[in-house]
Amino acid sequence: MELLVFLIFAFLAVAAALVVVAHKNPVYSTMALVFTLFSVAVLFILLGAPFIGVLQVLIYTGAIVVLFLFVIMLLNIGREDSQIAGHKAQLFFALLGAVSFGSLVILALSSLRPKVLAPLTPELVSLKALASTLFNEFLLPFEIIGLLLTVAVIGATVAARRPTAEESAATAAERSIETKEARP
Amino acid sequence: MTVPLSWYLILGAVLFAIGAVGALTRRNGISIFLSIEVMLNAANLTLIAYARQWESHAGQVVVFFVMAVAAAEAAVGLALFIAVFRQRHTIDLNRINLLRW
Amino acid sequence: MPDPQEFLLLAPEILLASAGLLLLLVGTIGRGLGNRHSAVVALASLFLTAIDLYAVGRSVPGSRLLFHGTFVIDGFALFWKSLILIATALTILLSIRYMEEAGYRAGEYYALLLLASSGMLLMASGYSLLTIWIALETMALASYILAGYFKRHLRSNEAALKYFILGALSSGILLYGISLLYGAAGTVQLGELARGLELARAQGSLLVPLGWILLSAGLFFKVAAVPFHIWTPDVYVGAPTPITAYLAAASKAASFAILIRIFYEGLGTLYGDWKWILAGVAAASMIWGNVAALIQDNVKRMLAYSSIAHAGYVLMGVLAASEIGLWSVLYYLLAYTFITMGAFAMVLLLERREYAGETCADYAGLAQRSPFLAAMMVIFLVALTGIPPTGGFFGKVYLFAAAVQAGWTWLAAVGVVTSAISLYYYFRIVVYMYQTDSAEATPVPLRAPALVTVITLCAVATLVLGLYPEPFIQIAKSGLLVVAGR
Numbered sequence: 148m149e150l151l152v153f154l155i156f157a158f159l160a161v162a163a164a165l166v167v168v169a170h171k172n173p174v175y176s177t178m179a180l181v182f183t184l185f186s187v188a189v190l191f192i193l194l195g196a197p198f199i200g201v202l203q204v205l206i207y208t209g210a211i212v213v214l215f216l217f218v219i220m221l222l223n224i225g226r227e228d229s230q231i232a233g234h235k236a237q238l239f240f241a242l243l244g245a246v247s248f249g250s251l252v253i254l255a256l257s258s259l260r261p262k263v264l265a266p267l268t269p270e271l272v273s274l275k276a277l278a279s280t281l282f283n284e285f286l287l288p289f290e291i292i293g294l295l296l297t298v299a300v301i302g303a304t305v306a307a308r309r310p311t312a313e314e315s316a317a318t319a320a321e322r323s324i325e326t327k328e329a330r331p
Numbered sequence: 332m333t334v335p336l337s338w339y340l341i342l343g344a345v346l347f348a349i350g351a352v353g354a355l356t357r358r359n360g361i362s363i364f365l366s367i368e369v370m371l372n373a374a375n376l377t378l379i380a381y382a383r384q385w386e387s388h389a390g391q392v393v394v395f396f397v398m399a400v401a402a403a404e405a406a407v408g409l410a411l412f413i414a415v416f417r418q419r420h421t422i423d424l425n426r427i428n429l430l431r432w
Numbered sequence: 433m434p435d436p437q438e439f440l441l442l443a444p445e446i447l448l449a450s451a452g453l454l455l456l457l458v459g460t461i462g463r464g465l466g467n468r469h470s471a472v473v474a475l476a477s478l479f480l481t482a483i484d485l486y487a488v489g490r491s492v493p494g495s496r497l498l499f500h501g502t503f504v505i506d507g508f509a510l511f512w513k514s515l516i517l518i519a520t521a522l523t524i525l526l527s528i529r530y531m532e533e534a535g536y537r538a539g540e541y542y543a544l545l546l547l548a549s550s551g552m553l554l555m556a557s558g559y560s561l562l563t564i565w566i567a568l569e570t571m572a573l574a575s576y577i578l579a580g581y582f583k584r585h586l587r588s589n590e591a592a593l594k595y596f597i598l599g600a601l602s603s604g605i606l607l608y609g610i611s612l613l614y615g616a617a618g619t620v621q622l623g624e625l626a627r628g629l630e631l632a633r634a635q636g637s638l639l640v641p642l643g644w645i646l647l648s649a650g651l652f653f654k655v656a657a658v659p660f661h662i663w664t665p666d667v668y669v670g671a672p673t674p675i676t677a678y679l680a681a682a683s684k685a686a687s688f689a690i691l692i693r694i695f696y697e698g699l700g701t702l703y704g705d706w707k708w709i710l711a712g713v714a715a716a717s718m719i720w721g722n723v724a725a726l727i728q729d730n731v732k733r734m735l736a737y738s739s740i741a742h743a744g745y746v747l748m749g750v751l752a753a754s755e756i757g758l759w760s761v762l763y764y765l766l767a768y769t770f771i772t773m774g775a776f777a778m779v780l781l782l783e784r785r786e787y788a789g790e791t792c793a794d795y796a797g798l799a800q801r802s803p804f805l806a807a808m809m810v811i812f813l814v815a816l817t818g819i820p821p822t823g824g825f826f827g828k829v830y831l832f833a834a835a836v837q838a839g840w841t842w843l844a845a846v847g848v849v850t851s852a853i854s855l856y857y858y859f860r861i862v863v864y865m866y867q868t869d870s871a872e873a874t875p876v877p878l879r880a881p882a883l884v885t886v887i888t889l890c891a892v893a894t895l896v897l898g899l900y901p902e903p904f905i906q907i908a909k910s911g912l913l914v915v916a917g918r
Contacts, residue, residue, distance in 0.1 A: 343611075389619065390614055404603075
């Protein structure tokens with residue numbers, strides 16, 4: 148049973164990931180990302196991390212991907228015209244990727260850890276134990292995450308906000324200078 | 332029948348490789364960013380699998396933090412996309428010339 | 433729960449972050465504080481943070497682990513934090529005039545600068561891969577925004593977007609490396625990681641090398657070492673010049689702090705494995721950075737390649753993994769902070785309208801127009817090349833000596849040869865300044881007192897570091913770390 152669930156969702160995750168990186172239209176890529184994220188969330192639950200699995204669906208799929216879609220729609224980004232970087236570079240990177248992929252698989256297989264996992268214990272699945280780890284051992288990273296999110300909110304506002312009246316007043320004069328300068 | 336740990340790891344490696352190839356070959360900023368999300372998820376899967384193996388919660392907590400960082404990155408990154416879009420007044424993100432040597 | 437007392441030792445970071453938030457909050461009231469007042473508040477908060485840091489250093493002799501071993505206070509961390517505070521203060525001084533002329537809102541700018549710096553302080557003290565990674569992301573997100581702060585300029589926007597995408601990619605690679613190391617050792621705390629990795633390595637686990645290679649790829653990106661340097665020239669050129677200086681000095685210092693901490697304390701037991709990779713990256717950075725700088729006409733771009741080359745020199749000292757190696761790295765980055773800040777301050781002073789005035793030709797005849805400024809620039813260029821009597825000279829001599837002592841003679845030879853190459857492009861500017869006639873004869877107006885102060889201060893510091901290195905070597909020696917594996 149577990150095997151069957153794993154196989155189905157592993158297949159779905161890989162197939163959807165391929166669509167994410169290969170599809171020309173970012174909207175389809177984003178929708179495919181939802182499938183990858185959801186499949187991985189199922190695998191999280193299979194691995195005894197139900198809380199993280201639920202978070203994955205709620206935060207990643209529910210919030211982050213929606214943000215992506217929202218921005219793609221807002222900017223009205225359609226198909227790419229020329230996403231191929233030139234044959235040589237692409238071939239090189241694809242080969243690099245394939246080689247690293249192959250070696251990763253071999254390396255993962257050859258790791259000398261026990262191949263069969265111990266059955267799940269209530270302790271591992273327990274949300275209480277997870278919370279206690281989070282707020283004891285990892286209290287400081289948790290606090291820093293607060294700082295990080297504050298920076299992100301400020302940063303996003305600064306980057307996406309329209310120029311103020313004074314700022315755009317100066318723009319017209321400068322634009323003429325800028326067009327004269329050749330880009331490096 | 333239970334699934335061996337290495338299968339999860341291989342799946343993680345496959346997803347990471349797919350994401351990496353995508354991030355390196357795509358030219359569209361949004362597509363590169365989506366590929367990076369696939370890479371982050373590969374890392375998350377690996378972390379959760381190892382958390383199971385070590386029977387510790389540390390790996391799960393790391394994934395918890397990765398989600399927060401991914402959300403923050405998405406907010407900042409998409410805001411930057413919007414800022415560039417405002418400047419160029421175009422939807423053509425291909426000519427931003429990322430990875431120019 | 434951790435002891436509430438431990439939060440007191442976190443006071444410098446908390447203070448700096450709160451100051452950033454305060455600036456932001458005040459900025460929402462009416463028309464805000466304005467540029468000058470914001471800068472003054474930011475400088476004052478940096479000063480208070482420095483005092484606080486000193487108090488923390490006094491109350492913690494030796495080293496102390498806090499928060500379940502995720503945070504450490506030791507001489508090493510204190511050294512880097514002081515350096516980061518100095519670099520941030522100099523950046524703010526550089527920014528005042530620049531922000532005034534550019535006409536962007538200043539409150540968020542200084543707030544983001546302080547928040548990025550508080551992330552850097554946390555990086556310097558991080559003792560768990562998780563703490564380090566999150567602090568690094570805090571710094572990085574703020575830096576992306578600051579690099580793109582000049583939203584009306586396409587160059588600034590594109591620099592931010594490029595920096596962001598490559599940064600996110602490198603952070604994903606770094607994270608995958610962390611996940612593999614966690615798999616091999618079962619922990620992300622550096623001290624336990626070193627023991628766990630030694631054990632896993634003894635069992636022949638191949639996850640270990642794969643994990644640290646991916647992790648170090650992410651770190652090399654942050655310090656701008658070849659082959660992960662692609663972002664550097666474009667971001668350095670596109671970002672507002674004070675931010676370029678900030679990235680070249682503060683961000684680089686913080687990144688080296690975590691690189692050294694991770695390599696020495698987390699991966700110290702694997703020294704025999706990583707030394708070859710580090711040697712290759714160091715050699716490649718020195719060669720590529722210096723050779724590519726030869727053909728640059730834009731001074732900011734030239735300084736970007738020069739910063740890649742300097743990352744290579746510093747990595748050489750990291751590689752030596754000896755006492756002299758480490759303190760020469762600290763001494764070198766101390767000197768480099770002043771030198772690079774001074775050089776970028778010169779670029780700023782000559783910039784006419786935000787991005788104009790950056791090419792080598794703009795330096796033509798500077799010696800006639802402003803002999804004082806030309807002399808200052810000569811000091812910085814001489815120091816960047818590594819010629820006495822400047823701090824750059826002693827920094828390089830100690831680095832090369834450390835490399836030779838540790839048996840890396842060939843690498844030191846690469847360093848010497850590439851330094852000789854760098855003579856060409858640094859002195860090209862000197863030739864422009866002294867041998868060429870300028871199109872305009874008017875002296876460069878010394879319009880910004882803060883800018884001239886920074887230039888003078890950095891030049892004096894560069895010379896003092898070169899003439900009386902002894903006390904500074906003592907300071908650098910206070911920040912030593914022990915490599916676990918040697």
